[in-house]
Amino acid sequence: MTKRKGSFRASVSCLAALCLLAGCVTTPMTQRKALMLISLDQEMALGLQAYREVLSQSKISDNPDWNRLVRKVGERIARVSDMPRLPWEFKVIVSDEKNAFCLPGGKVAVYTGILPVAQTEAGLAAILGHEVAHAVARHAGERMSQALLVNLGLTVADLSLQNNQHRGLILAAMGVGASVGVLLPYSRLHxxxxxxxxxxxxxxxxxxxxxxxxxxxxxxxxxxxxPPAFLSTHPAPESRVEELQKIVERAWKEYEKAPEKLGRGETIPLS
Structure with a gap:
């Protein structure tokens, strides 16, 4: 028993030391401290790999209006984000699914099924702002770091999509299912x-x-x-709207300072 306790304490001490050595990152705007065991470069490389796989298995929209509006809104949000220099990329995927995603490194895709719900540039901005925030806050990197702690056999060197043993775990941390085209939810905190x-x-x-x-x-x-996949891990709509209304009070001050106010922007054409 004493030996086991000593082994357990040693393991905990090692993990604590690892956390201290790795340090924490601070998420923008919210100032939350998050453990990060992988570099941004590693995270971006994995995001690019996964993005290429998703696009290779998807039909990319050739609708000029949709592509223009998604790029316009996405690029405006990327410019004011805390990581404006990421190699941001915005694509429209033809699918009835009401969803969107942003993989590490600023690789964003919007499904055509979500456009009727967005209705306007501003609706699209709410969706893209949410997705860009996942990348900037490095939520995927945080989940991969948690996976490194939980799965003691996994090391930073194993973080590659070419590693079949850990491929599913890595994709899941980025919010993508093992079949690549399936999107998985982030935690409610994220x-x-x-x-x-x-x-x-x-x-x-x-x-x-x-x-x-x-x-x-x-x-x-x-x-x-x-509920649509985009809402799958969120609180009940009533409490969520209540929280958003509190956020809007703070966001309105940012809107008043914006050099160019677009309001609702253009209406998204649906044909």
């Missing part, structure tokens, strides 16, 4: 943080942050017995 940071970003980019509340209300109406 989703709530992305809501907050994303709403602030859309306001700084010149989009009326009140439209974020309206967007999520539209999502709630779409819910029925099975």
């Amino acid at each position: 989703e709530a943080e992305a809501d907050e940071i994303g709403t602030l970003y859309m306001a700084k980019a010149g989009y009326d942050p009140r439209e974020a509340v309206l967007l999520w209300q539209r999502f709630a109406k779409e819910g029925g017995p099975r």
Whole structure:
């Protein structure tokens, strides 16, 4: 028993030392401390690999209006984000799924099924702000770091999509299923943080942050017995709208300081 206790204490001490050596990163806007055991370069390389795989298995939209608006809104948000120099890329994927994602390194995709819910540039800004926030806050890197701690046989050197043994775990940490095209939810903490940071970003980019509340209300109406994947890990719509309204009060100050105010922006053409 004493030997086991000593071994356990040693393991805990090693993990604690590892955490201290690795240090913490501070997420923008929320100032939350997060453990990060991998470098941004590693995270970006994995994100690029996964992004290429997703795109290779997807149909990319050739609709000029959709591509223009997604790029326009995405680039405006990227410019005001805390990582404007990432190699941001915005694609539109043809799919009925009401979803969007951003992989590490700024690789973003919007599914055409979400466009009718977005309705306007501002609705799109709420969606893209949320996704950009995941990348800037390094939520995927944080989840990979947690995986390194939990899976003692996994090391930083194993973090490659070419490593079949750990491929599923790495993809899951980035929010992508083992079959690549399937999106997996982030934790509620990460989703709530992305809501907050994303709403602030859309306001700084010149989009009326009140439209974020309206967007999520539209999502709630779409819910029925099975809510859209985009809402899968969030609180009940009522409490979520309440939290967003608190965020909007802060975001409105950013909107008032924006050099160019676009309000709701253009309406997204659906044909």
